[in-house]
Amino acid sequence: MPGGRLTYQDRRHIAAGLAEGLTYTEIAKSLQRPISTISREVTRNGGADSYQAGRAHQATEGRARRRKQAPAPAPPPATGAPGRDPQAVHALKERFTAAMITTGLPRMTARVLTCLYTTDSGSLTAAELVQRLQVSPASISKAIGELEQHELIRRERDPRRRRDRYVIDPDVWYRAWLVSARQNATMADLARDGAEILDSTTPAGARLQDMSQFFEHVSQNLVQAAEQWRQDFMSRRTTDR
Template structure:
C-alpha cells in the first residue's frame, strides 16, 4: 500500500466518496490505504457528514507547521529492565499510545495506560507516573479518573508509603469488555422501551425495535466471548500452559 501522507487529491476522493455513500472500506481500497488511515482522517476533520477536502488539507498542513516549530517532546524517563533497547521501547510506547487513542481514549489517558502496561511491575503511584511521563500531577489525576471509570485499572493502597498505587492486572480487558457489554445492554433496554412507547408497528417504533435487537445481540455475544476467554485463561493458568 502507498505510504506517506494523504494528498489533496486523496482528500478530494474521500469527500466525493462520502457524498456518494461509499464506506470507509471502499474508499480505502480505491486509495490503497489502510482503513484506519481513512477513519482517522475523516474523524479528525469533522466526521462523515462534515468532511471537506479543502478544510482537511489546510488543517493537516497547519498541524505539520506547528510540529516543525515546536520542540520535540522529551521521551519518558527510562526505567526499563537492563538489556532492553531504549529506542525500541520508546517506539513501542508511542505505537501503543497511538492505537489506544484510536479507541477513543484521550492521548494523556492512553499514555498513562501505556506506561502501566509496559512497566514490569504493572503498578505505579501517581508521583511515579508524573516522573516517568514528565507531566503535571493534574494531568495524571484526570487520566487516572478516566481509566478507573472504564475499569481499565484498579487502585491499591501501599501501606508502607501511604500512597495509592494504580495497577494493571490480568483481568483488565475482561472487566472492560463486560463494561462494554453492559453499555450495549442498556442501549437495548432503552430502545425496547422506546419501541413500546412509540408502538413497534409504526416506522419509529420499528426502528427502535431493530435497534434493541441489535444491541441485545451484541451484548450477549460480548458476554459469551468474555466468559469463554476467561475459562480458557484460567485453564491455562491451572495447567501452566
C-alpha cells in the same frame, strides 16, 4: 516582512502610534510587522492606554533572561530492562497510545494506560507517573479517574509508602469487556422502551426495535466470549502452576 524580535526603537514607534490614536493595523503596516505581533506586544504590556516603550522593553528582556536561566527539564528515567532496544520500546509505546486513542480514550488517559501496561511491575504511583510522563499531577489524576471508570485499572494502597498504587490486572480486558457489554445492554433496554413508546409498527418504532435487537445480540455475545476467555485463562494459569 522583517522578522526577529521587536527592538527598542520599534517599541518607541508603537508607543508614538498609540499616542496618535493609530490602529494596530496602521502601526503594523508602518513597521512591516504582522498585526498579531503588535496586538500581542501591546496586550502583554499594559494595553493601549498604559503601554510604555521603556517598560515594555525591560519586561521583554527580563523574560528572555529568565528563560535562559531556567533549568532544562530532567529526561524521563530509563525504565527498560537490559537488552531492550530503547528506540523500539519508545516506538511501541507510541503505537500503543495511538491505538488506545482510536478507541475513544483521551490522549493523556491513553498515555497513562500505556505507561502502566508497558511497565514490568504493572503498577505505579501517581508521583511515578508524573515523573515518567513529565506532566502535571492534575493531568494524571484526571486520566486515572477515566481509567477507573472504564475499569481498566484498579487502585491499591501501598502501606509502606502510604500512597495509592494503580495496577493493571491480568484480567483487565475481561473486566473492561464486561463494562462494554453492560453499556450495550443498557442501549438495548433503551431502544426497546423507545420502540414500545413509538409503536414498533411505525417507521421510528421499527427502527428502535431493530436497534434493540442488535445491541441485545452484541451484548450477549460479548458476555459469552468474555466468559469463555476467562475459563481458558484460569485453566492455563492453574496448569502453569
